[in-house]
Amino acid sequence: xxxxxxxxxxxxxxxxxxxxxxxxxxxxxxxxxxxxxxxxxxxxxxxxxxxxxxxxxxxxxxxxxxxxxxxxxxxxxxxxxxxxxxxxxxxxxxxxxxxxxxxxxxxxx
Amino acid sequence: xxxxxxxxxxxxxxxxxxxxxxxxxxxxxxxxxxxxxxxxxxxxxxxxxxxxxxxxxxxxxxxxxxxxxxxxxxxxxxxxxxxxxxxxxxxxxxxxxxxxxxxxxxxxxxxxxxx
Numbered sequence: 001x002x003x004x005x006x007x008x009x010x011x012x013x014x015x016x017x018x019x020x021x022x023x024x025x026x027x028x029x030x031x032x033x034x035x036x037x038x039x040x041x042x043x044x045x046x047x048x049x050x051x052x053x054x055x056x057x058x059x060x061x062x063x064x065x066x067x068x069x070x071x072x073x074x075x076x077x078x079x080x081x082x083x084x085x086x087x088x089x090x091x092x093x094x095x096x097x098x099x100x101x102x103x104x105x106x107x108x109x
Numbered sequence: 110x111x112x113x114x115x116x117x118x119x120x121x122x123x124x125x126x127x128x129x130x131x132x133x134x135x136x137x138x139x140x141x142x143x144x145x146x147x148x149x150x151x152x153x154x155x156x157x158x159x160x161x162x163x164x165x166x167x168x169x170x171x172x173x174x175x176x177x178x179x180x181x182x183x184x185x186x187x188x189x190x191x192x193x194x195x196x197x198x199x200x201x202x203x204x205x206x207x208x209x210x211x212x213x214x215x216x217x218x219x220x221x222x223x224x
Contacts, residue, residue, distance in 0.1 A: 041200070042217070042218070043215040044153065044202075045215070046212075046213075087153075095141065096155070096158070097143065097155065097204075097213060098155070099153045099154075100152060102152050
């Protein structure tokens with residue numbers, strides 16, 4: 001089993017739609033969790049950290065369920081500029097960072 | 110925000126030659142730098158973790174004699190791909206961890222093509 005798994009995608013959604021990405025991790029000792037976005041042929045950029053209490057940043061909401069080892073990202077009112085690959089990232093207690101395989105999102109006019 | 114640079118941004122080399130890639134943290138000190146490789150349509154794969162002043166820790170399956178990592182200062186790490194082969198063609202990305210904030214910042218990546 002991979003250490004971090006994500007929905008395979010791709011997700012093709014119309015502008016204005018709400019889309020949710022799921023991620024699971026296998027190491028119960030993982031300490032920190034993040035969502036990154038990566039545009040084609042570019043480096044990943046931090047989108048948001050994920051906290052147990054859940055956190056929101058504008059149209060983006062991230063949730064963490066430690067018991068289920070599950071992380072989610074919800075994007076509301078999708079924009080064309082949201083088209084990218086979304087990477088679930090988990091950091092272990094040894095500061096080792098594991099990237100999920102990513103889920104591709106295309107927002108269509 | 111913190112800035113990490115990589116040089117070169119792209120390089121084409123002949124099979125059998127060596128290529129050095131530099132990763133610099135421009136406005137913060139990084140005790141730890143990470144090197145990743147990404148093949149087309151795949152996620153980032155951690156190659157090695159580099160701590161300033163000590164030997165790098167390589168992930169399973171990554172040849173340390175082929176991918177030489179040097180982290181001589183708190184702002185510079187280098188990755189040298191020795192005796193490059195076409196299968197080494199990839200997107201190499203470094204990240205630097207701020208020693209105070211423990212956040213990771215990514216460089217823009219280096220696209221290596223071996224002919």
